[in-house]
Amino acid sequence: MTTTVGDFVVQRLRDWGVAQVFAYPGDGINGIVAAFGKADDDPKFVQTRHEEMAALAAVGFAKFSDQVGVCLATSGPGAIHLLNGLYDAKLDHVPVVAIVGQTARTAQGGSFQQEVDLHSLFRDVASFLVDVTVPEQLPNALDRAMRTARADRAPAVVIIPNDVQEQEYAAPEHEFKHIPSSPPSRPSSVVTPAQDEVERAAEVLNSGEKVAVLVGQGARGAADEVRATADLLGAGIAKALLGKDVLPDDLPYVTGSIGLLGTRPSYEMMRDCDRLLIIGSNFPYSQYLPKPGAARGVQIDLDGRAIGMRHPTEVTLVGDAKATLRALIPLLRRKEDRSWRTKIEADVERWWEVVERQAQVPADPVNPMRIVSELSRRLPHNAIVTADSGSATNWYARLLRVRGNVRSSLSGTLATMGCAVPYALGAAFAQPNRPLIALVGDGAMQMNGMAELLTLRRYGIRCVVCVFHNNDLNQVTWELRAMGGAPKFEQSQSLPDVSYASYARSIGLQGIEVDDPEQLGAAWETALAFEGSTVLDVRCDPDVPPIPPHATFDQIKDMTEAVLRGDPDAWGVLRRGLHTKIQELLP
Known part of the structure; x- marks a missing residue:
C-alpha cells in the first residue's frame, strides 16, 4: 500500500511517542484524518468540541506530563481557533506542536475558500513555523518542530496543504538542497552555571x-x-x-x-x-x-x-x-x-486560621471561599486540580492547600477564560489514574466548559467539575469596583441563569446541586467517590469580596466609592466585605 504524506505524519508522531492528538476535523486535513483511520487510531484522535479546546487540552497534557502536547486543525477558521490555546502555551512556556491544514497549493493566492495567510497568523506565537510544500521536506519539518517545542518550551507550527497530505511520501535524497533528519529522540542535557x-x-x-x-x-x-x-x-x-x-x-x-x-x-x-x-x-x-x-x-x-x-x-x-x-x-x-x-x-499558622474563619462567614447562599476550604480537607493526595480564570482563581490561589503529590495549574500568564475543563481533559491523558478536579466560574463554564463536558463523557473521563454559580462575571465586577471606581454594570456583568447540574444529568453525567453550605462537605465526598464525571453546581454569593490582605487604601477607597455610587449589590458588598475583613483583626 502506498504511504501518503498523511500516513507518514501519523507514523512519525507515533515514533515520537505521541499517544494522542487533540483535534477537530475539517476538509483541510482530510489526508491526515484518513491516515488516523488507516492507523487504527494510533495515536488516538481525541475529538474536542472546538479547535481552541484542542489547543488548550494539548497545553494541559504538556503541563501534567512533561511531554510535548500535539493538536491538529483544519485550514482557515480551524487554524484561527487554535490561536488562543497556542498563546497560552507560549506565555506559560509549554511545549506544544500544532499541525495545521492549508488550501491546496494550486489555489493559493487566489482568495480561495478558507485561504488564510497562516504565516502572518502564527508568526508571533510560534517558536518554529514551517510550510511543508513537498513530501521530501516532511521529516525534518516535523522533527524540528518537536525538538524546538521542547527546547524552547513554546509552540511550534507545521503547515501542510491538503493536496500535499494526499501525495505519496518520498524521503529526502542524499543530494544538494535536500535536508535529512535524525530519528526521534529526547535530549537530557542539564545546564549548570559557572x-x-x-x-x-x-x-x-x-x-x-x-x-x-x-x-x-x-x-x-x-x-x-x-x-x-x-x-x-x-x-x-x-x-x-x-x-x-x-x-x-x-x-x-x-x-x-x-x-x-x-x-x-x-x-x-x-x-x-x-x-x-x-x-x-x-x-x-x-x-x-x-x-x-x-x-x-x-x-x-x-x-x-x-x-x-x-x-x-x-x-x-x-x-x-x-x-x-x-x-x-x-x-x-x-x-x-x-x-x-x-x-x-507563626505568620503562616495565623494566616490559615484567618482564611478558615473567612470561609465560614455566612453568605447568600454559599460563601465561595468555603467551596475550596471544604475541598482542601478532602483533597486526594494524588489529585490534579485545574483552575479557570476569574474570581474562582482567587479562592484557588489562597485557600487550596496542596498536599502530598497534588499537581495543579491554570492559565498563569494569559489568564484565558475557559481553560480549566480542557486542561483537565489533557491531564486525563497525561496521568489517567489520578483524580481530576476543575474549579470553574459560571462565566467560563458557559463559554467553554459545558461543551467540553461532552468530551469528558465521550472518553469516559473521571473528573469533578465544580462550578462557582453566582450569575456574575465576578472578577471583572470586582475589578470595576476596586480599580476603576465604577459600580457593577448589570448589562455586561450578569449571566443568564442555568442549572449546570441539570445539564450534566441531561447528557449522562452526575449532577449535584448545592445551595446550603452545610451540604458542601458531603457533596464533595460524593463527587470525589463517583467513577465518572460529576458537575458540582454550587450557588455561591457574588458579594463576597476577594479583598487582598494587603489591599491599598486607594483600592478600598475606589471600591467603597463605586458601591456608594449606585452599585445594585451595595448593601451585600459592604456587609460581606466587613464580615470578611474583620476576621483578620480577631485574636
Whole structure:
C-alpha cells in the first residue's frame, strides 16, 4: 500500500511517542484524518468540541506530563481557533506542536475558500513555523518542530496543504538542497552555571539575616533541593501561581501564593526580607517583590531571557534548578539564628486560621471561599486540580492547600477564560489514574466548559467539575469596583441563569446541586467517590469580596466609592466585605 504524506505524519508522531492528538476535523486535513483511520487510531484522535479546546487540552497534557502536547486543525477558521490555546502555551512556556491544514497549493493566492495567510497568523506565537510544500521536506519539518517545542518550551507550527497530505511520501535524497533528519529522540542535557557565579550567589545568601525564596514552575523538579536550601538559610518560601504545586502547603514555612491573589505572609515576607532567592519564576508583578535596594537578590532560571526582568538581582544563574541548587547547597552556611523562620511559621499558622474563619462567614447562599476550604480537607493526595480564570482563581490561589503529590495549574500568564475543563481533559491523558478536579466560574463554564463536558463523557473521563454559580462575571465586577471606581454594570456583568447540574444529568453525567453550605462537605465526598464525571453546581454569593490582605487604601477607597455610587449589590458588598475583613483583626 502506498504511504501518503498523511500516513507518514501519523507514523512519525507515533515514533515520537505521541499517544494522542487533540483535534477537530475539517476538509483541510482530510489526508491526515484518513491516515488516523488507516492507523487504527494510533495515536488516538481525541475529538474536542472546538479547535481552541484542542489547543488548550494539548497545553494541559504538556503541563501534567512533561511531554510535548500535539493538536491538529483544519485550514482557515480551524487554524484561527487554535490561536488562543497556542498563546497560552507560549506565555506559560509549554511545549506544544500544532499541525495545521492549508488550501491546496494550486489555489493559493487566489482568495480561495478558507485561504488564510497562516504565516502572518502564527508568526508571533510560534517558536518554529514551517510550510511543508513537498513530501521530501516532511521529516525534518516535523522533527524540528518537536525538538524546538521542547527546547524552547513554546509552540511550534507545521503547515501542510491538503493536496500535499494526499501525495505519496518520498524521503529526502542524499543530494544538494535536500535536508535529512535524525530519528526521534529526547535530549537530557542539564545546564549548570559557572562555579564562580555559584560562589558569588552563596556569598550573597550567606550574608543575609532574613532570606525569602520565591519559586515558580521552573523549580518543580527540584523540590527536595528547594527545601534543603530554605532549611539551611532559615528562609520562608512563597509560590508564584504556576509554582503552586512545587511544595505542599502543610510545610510550616511555605507562605503560599504571592501577588494580588496572594497571602499576607507572602506579602510581609517580601516586604521585610534582606535577601531574595528566585527559582524558576518569571512572576511579573514586581511591586510585590522587595523594593530596589531593600534586598540583595539571586535568581536561578533555565532561560537566560527571563533573568533580571522583575527584580534587580545581583547574581543571575542560568541553569537547571535542580543541578544549580545541588552546586549551591554545599556552599551555604546554616543560619543558627532562626528567629526569622520562627516569625514566618507563626505568620503562616495565623494566616490559615484567618482564611478558615473567612470561609465560614455566612453568605447568600454559599460563601465561595468555603467551596475550596471544604475541598482542601478532602483533597486526594494524588489529585490534579485545574483552575479557570476569574474570581474562582482567587479562592484557588489562597485557600487550596496542596498536599502530598497534588499537581495543579491554570492559565498563569494569559489568564484565558475557559481553560480549566480542557486542561483537565489533557491531564486525563497525561496521568489517567489520578483524580481530576476543575474549579470553574459560571462565566467560563458557559463559554467553554459545558461543551467540553461532552468530551469528558465521550472518553469516559473521571473528573469533578465544580462550578462557582453566582450569575456574575465576578472578577471583572470586582475589578470595576476596586480599580476603576465604577459600580457593577448589570448589562455586561450578569449571566443568564442555568442549572449546570441539570445539564450534566441531561447528557449522562452526575449532577449535584448545592445551595446550603452545610451540604458542601458531603457533596464533595460524593463527587470525589463517583467513577465518572460529576458537575458540582454550587450557588455561591457574588458579594463576597476577594479583598487582598494587603489591599491599598486607594483600592478600598475606589471600591467603597463605586458601591456608594449606585452599585445594585451595595448593601451585600459592604456587609460581606466587613464580615470578611474583620476576621483578620480577631485574636
